[in-house]
Structure formats: structure tokens, C-alpha cells
Amino acid sequence: MNLIMSLPRILALLVALASALPLLRAEPRPGDIFRDYVWANGGRWQRITGPDATMAGAKEHLPNAVNDIELADLAGAIRAEIQLELLQSHYGTTGHAVRLNGKDWFPVPSSPRIPGGRGTKEGPAEMWLTMLYPTFEVPVAALQPGRNRFEFITRSGAAGLGSRWPQSIVYGVVFRIYYGPDKPAPTGGVVAPHGVPGRYGTIELLAEPLPAAGRSIRRVDFLAHYRGYDWRGEGVAEKWHAQTFFGGLRRHAGSAFLHPWHVAWDARDVPAQDAPVQVTARIEDDTGLCRMTAAVTLEKFKGFPHTRIFAGHAIPQAWQTRAGRRNSCKITLPDDLSGLQGAKLILASWNGYQADEIGINGTALVGNIGFNHDLSYDEIDLPISALKPGENEFYTASKTEHHGIEVLWPGAVIIARFAPPGAAH
Numbered sequence: 076m077n078l079i080m081s082l083p084r085i086l087a088l089l090v091a092l093a094s095a096l097p098l099l100r101a102e103p104r105p106g107d108i109f110r111d112y113v114w115a116n117g118g119r120w121q122r123i124t125g126p127d128a129t130m131a132g133a134k135e136h137l138p139n140a141v142n143d144i145e146l147a148d149l150a151g152a153i154r155a156e157i158q159l160e161l162l163q164s165h166y167g168t169t170g171h172a173v174r175l176n177g178k179d180w181f182p183v184p185s186s187p188r189i190p191g192g193r194g195t196k197e198g199p200a201e202m203w204l205t206m207l208y209p210t211f212e213v214p215v216a217a218l219q220p221g222r223n224r225f226e227f228i229t230r231s232g233a234a235g236l237g238s239r240w241p242q243s244i245v246y247g248v249v250f251r252i253y254y255g256p257d258k259p260a261p262t263g264g265v266v267a268p269h270g271v272p273g274r275y276g277t278i279e280l281l282a283e284p285l286p287a288a289g290r291s292i293r294r295v296d297f298l299a300h301y302r303g304y305d306w307r308g309e310g311v312a313e314k315w316h317a318q319t320f321f322g323g324l325r326r327h328a329g330s331a332f333l334h335p336w337h338v339a340w341d342a343r344d345v346p347a348q349d350a351p352v353q354v355t356a357r358i359e360d361d362t363g364l365c366r367m368t369a370a371v372t373l374e375k376f377k378g379f380p381h382t383r384i385f386a387g388h389a390i391p392q393a394w395q396t397r398a399g400r401r402n403s404c405k406i407t408l409p410d411d412l413s414g415l416q417g418a419k420l421i422l423a424s425w426n427g428y429q430a431d432e433i434g435i436n437g438t439a440l441v442g443n444i445g446f447n448h449d450l451s452y453d454e455i456d457l458p459i460s461a462l463k464p465g466e467n468e469f470y471t472a473s474k475t476e477h478h479g480i481e482v483l484w485p486g487a488v489i490i491a492r493f494a495p496p497g498a499a500h
């Protein structure tokens with residue numbers, strides 16, 4: 076079937092599916108039993124081009140690739156979901172969807188929390204540049220044991236570059252299959268969760284996993300629930316913190332691969348919060364079957380008492396800096412900075428290699444950052460002398476006529492450490 080000729084039918088189907096979808100229970104939670112099947116495309120990102128593109132050169136990238144993944148175990152599956160690593164490459168691109176086995180298209184949800192009052196103006200999320208990790212449920216019946224084919228589509232929006240050349244990029248995909256309680260799965264839990272930071276600001280986490288009969292434990296991953304930096308770029312600060320890259324887990328509390336299943340979690344960037352932090356363990360056996368253990372509350376740990384996080388606001392749409400331009404956002408700090416002992420800035424970027432200057436309040440911090448035509452998350456130490464009470468301006472500048480640096484949501488975020496009240500500065 077000609078994909079371009081069938082586009083109106085595809086779009087009508089996507090709208091119908093989106094309106095019919097219920098509120099879905101996505102991503103593993105404590106108590107879940109599941110397997111992750113990862114498609115990493117050999118460690119190379121894959122372009123998605125909209126078949127309705129009109130800009131010269133766009134159609135050279137069509138048709139979009141059809142990919143394969145092997146799903147070995149659907150026995151006893153009770154639900155399934157797909158998690159994408161999705162870069163909004165050309166702002167204004169909409170209508171992301173995944174097709175399974177040449178049949179139905181499943182719409183990819185966008186985040187309703189972007190811009191959420193933090194943009195320079197109101198508008199749909201696709202007008203901001205993002206690196207998101209959307210997770211959405213698909214029917215188990217849409218999958219089959221063994222080889223499964225999947226492909227992506229996107230379409231032009233009403234404004235921006237995406238209205239002429241709709242394009243996004245996929246890094247990795249996780250097909251996650253959930254099973255009922257009768258599935259022979261590892262058990263165990265987190266033990267000795269004292270929650271008191273030790274030397275170097277680390278918290279000792281220990282798990283006691285128990286494999287099902289005839290199996291062994293491959294790894295234990297620890298995840299923590301707290302309010303912190305939004306590594307998934309979706310506008311949610313309080314959650315189970317983790318991120319994937321080509322399907323591999325990172326930005327979590329740590330992983331153990333050998334007995335005694337112990338990690339030293341560096342928790343220094345967890346800011347002060349009202350409720351204690353929670354932790355869970357994701358236990359994986361030698362067949363790849365996983366269980367999320369019951370959540371354990373670290374009653375003595377509510378983040379570091381004098382560490383605070385300050386998110387950017389007035390974030391511009393289409394933050395791509397090139398051709399002599401300068402882009403910026405605001406970060407509001409307390410009116411009294413007399414107790415400030417240290418600060419750093421976290422920045423998500425794509426093609427940060429083509430920046431010429433990255434700075435705050437007119438003070439250059441670095442020239443460029445990150446990678447050439449690729450994704451990067453970087454941390455920059457901030458000189459206290461460059462910061463000021465109240466509103467601060469973070470900016471990027473670039474002279475290149477080529478691509479330039481893209482700053483991804485949530486823009487620039489500062490983590491600051493203050494002295495305790497009454498302490499000598």
C-alpha cells in the first residue's frame with residue numbers, strides 16, 4: 076500500500092485510537108513481574124520522517140525503516156507496553172505512532188505538562204525541543220511469539236519546521252511484557268535501609284534476592300522515589316528516578332551484579348523534601364525475568380536538608396541556537412544567597428558541540444558541550460560570583476550556519492547547596 080496515499084486514513088485512525096484510549100498503567104511498579112525486550116539498533120539513532128513532508132530533501136529519508144525484535148516469552152502475559160527514547164528533532168512535529176506487525180498504528184502520548192507555565196508562551200508540547208521516554212500500553216494480542224515487526228510514523232504540525240519537514244529521532248525501544256503472579260519469578264527485597272548519608276554523601280542499599288527454582292540472579296537495580304531533576308524531560312520531578320539509553324538503565328540509584336547485592340548510592344543531588352525517600356529493587360534472573368520488590372521508606376532521609384533545586388522558566392520554543400543568535404531562559408534563585416556554598420547546572424542538549432558560548436548572567440561557563448549531532452546530559456560547575464539573588468539568565472550562543480546547539484526540556488536547572496542557618500559563611 077502506498078503510505079503517502081493512505082495518510083488521511085492513518086491520521087483518522089490515530090485520532091480515533093487516541094480518543095478511545097483509557098488512562099493507562101504504564102511502567103513497572105513495586106510488585107510487578109515483567110520482561111524487557113530491548114531494540115537498540117546497534118547503538119545508532121534512527122530518523123523518523125513524516126510522509127507528508129514538503130521541504131526539499133525530506134523525502135530522501137522515506138520510507139521509514141521497518142524493524143524487527145524477537146519476543147521469546149508471551150506465555151501468561153497479562154499486558155504489554157512500549158517505551159520509546161524519542162527526540163523531538165524538528166519542532167512542530169506531531170502525530171508520533173508505532174505500527175505493529177503491519178497492522179494497527181498506536182499513538183505515542185505527549186506530555187501534558189509541557190510547557191506547564193514554564194514556557195515563554197502557551198502552546199502545544201511539540202513546539203518545545205524535548206528528549207522524552209513515553210511509555211504506552213499495547214494489546215498483548217497485537218504481538219506474537221518470535222519475530223515482530225515495528226515501524227514509526229510522524230506527521231507535520233500547524234507551525235514550525237515540523238510543518239514542512241516533520242522529523243523525530245528514536246534512540247532505543249523497550250517492549251515490556253507483564254505476567255501474572257503465577258509466573259515463576261525471583262523474589263526478595265531491600266534490607267537494612269538506614270537512609271543516613273555516609274561518607275561522600277552515599278547511602279548504602281542492600282538487597283536479598285531469591286531466584287525461582289533452577290534459576291540464578293543476574294543483577295539487581297535499585298530505584299529511588301523522590302523529587303529531583305527531571306531526567307526524563309516530561310515535566311515530572313517527583314517519581315521513580317531512572318532513564319534508559321539504547322534500552323540500558325541509567326540515572327537510577329545503582330546496580331549490583333554480584334553477591335552481596337550492595338550499592339553505595341550517591342544521593343547528594345536529592346534536594347530537601349517534605350516526605351522521606353522510597354527505594355525499591357528490580358531483581359532480574361538469568362532468563363531476563365524481573366520483579367520489582369515492595370517499596371521501602373527511608374524514614375531518616377528526606378533529601379539533603381540545605382540542598383535546593385531551581386528549574387528554568389521562560390523557556391523558549393524551538394531552542395536551537397545558530398547563525399549568530401542567542402537564546403536564553405530564566406532561573407530564579409532566593410533573594411538571600413549569603414549562605415550559598417556551591418552550585419551546578421544540569422543541561423540536556425542535542426548537538427551541543429556546535430555552541431560557541433554557554434553562560435549565565437553574561438559570564439561564559441564553557442564554549443561548547445556534549446556531542447556532534449547527538450544527545451548529551453552535562454553538569455557544569457557554577458562560580459558563585461556569577462550568580463545573583465532573584466532572576467538569573469542562562470544563555471547559549473552560536474555563530475555556525477549549520478545545525479547549532481539544541482537545548483532540550485527542562486532547559487537549564489540549578490542544584491544549589493547552602494550552609495545551615497547560623498553557620499559561618
